[in-house]
């Protein structure tokens with residue numbers, strides 16, 4: 449048994465949907481939580497820790513208590529993790545830390561969202577609302593477009609380089625019947641022909657927002673061993689938060705995942721070229737490009753050559769986002785980040801039906817929130 | 833590209849000023865760009881804050897800014913996430929590194945063929961829905 453910070457013993461996921469009518473966030477949380485706890489072979493009463501996200505539409509405050517009450521749980525540790533797309537990976541580390549600190553033994557980490565046809569406008573009164581929005585910069589597309597533009601202007605990277613990432617995600621989604629783009633592959637040419645949304649960002653380089661949910665169950669290494677069920681060890685973790693608004697970003701071509709990944713790998717004692725799966729947060733193609741360069745598998749500006757040189761499918765030499773990534777699977781809001789954890793667990797347990805990487809032992813999972821602002825990285829290992 | 837006059841008629845959200853940031857917007861109304869400067873570490877600060885983010889001193893004073901900077905990145909917005917901005921789409925936004933040090937996001941005017949890394953920029957105040965906002969354009 450590898451030394452680990454904790455173990456992931458169960459996962460659950462909801463099929464992404466374009467919209468939900470009448471569904472509640474609490475109801476969806478309950479369904480995905482049930483799947484994860486059943487997958488772990490545990491009784492609900494075994495869950496004594498609860499980590500939830502901030503977006504529970506029905507309740508702006510007291511979110512953990514509201515979710516716990518709905519689920520009939522009485523946790524001895526309950527909290528909100530509010531790191532945007534890094535929340536999923538960030539929950540796993542916090543769960544392991546809370547268990548190590550003696551706060552609880554088994555933690556349910558759960559994220560889910562509904563999706564209305566017309567989403568309500570943000571009630572923000574933060575600096576972004578005051579100093580960015582009045583100039584015409586609303587939404588994430590505008591900010592990631594500027595991150596991509598900075599990469600192209602700095603390194604001369606080509607649109608086709610980025611399109612390769614989107615096409616690879618769509619190709620991998622063809623092996624995941626749950627993915628929103630299952631049955632809908634896209635070639636590099638298709639990506640390049642998709643409409644320009646915010647230059648240089650095109651439609652197929654942007655995740656499709658969906659409703660859905662994703663959950664994992666984390667427990668101690670000791671308890672996981674006693675359970676005698678398939679489990680995955682958390683071998684290393686790292687996190688970094690550097691800014692919120694893109695106008696305050698320290699660097700447009702390197703993000704907080706760089707130190708977060710370095711810390712996670714140092715703790716696990718592994719190198720960047722040792723991973724059997726890269727499960728990298730991919731809200732946009734540029735996020736994968738920057739993460740590959742920050743990881744160090746290629747030099748800054750050279751992601752395009754790296755992507756061309758490797759097979760990114762489950763049967764390739766560098767499997768990347770084998771569930772299709774969020775670009776292929778769909779982005780169920782904050783749960784989108786957790787899909788990268790769930791896929792890594794499946795691959796490392798040998799249960800990724802129809803897309804299993806042979807002998808998968810080591811995976812890197814990344815989460816990214818806001819405008820390349822919040823970063824969380826996990827090194828996960830097979831139970832050997 | 834939108835004519836400069838088109839902006840006046842936009843029904844877009846304006847700045848949500850606070851008591852602390854009000855001097856910045858008051859100056860903008862007069863066509864002046866001002867920044868906070870930390871009296872302890874002497875660095876310029878943007879956006880306006882209660883303490884200096886570099887040294888945490890609360891001794892911050894407003895100073896006239898040069899209005900010059902360089903373009904760090906940009907995007908031509910074809911489909912705005914805010915429906916009211918769609919009226920002037922496609923339009924350009926970008927991040928400008930001000931001569932004084934801080935970076936700010938703004939609306940970028942001028943010939944898009946001239947957009948490039950480190951292109952010299954100059955502030956230009958434009959009336960948007962009745963408010964004077966510090967846009968930037970390529971300085972020649």
Ligand SMILES: [Zn+2]
Pocket residue numbers: 870871872873874875884885886887888889
């Ligand atoms: Zn200072």
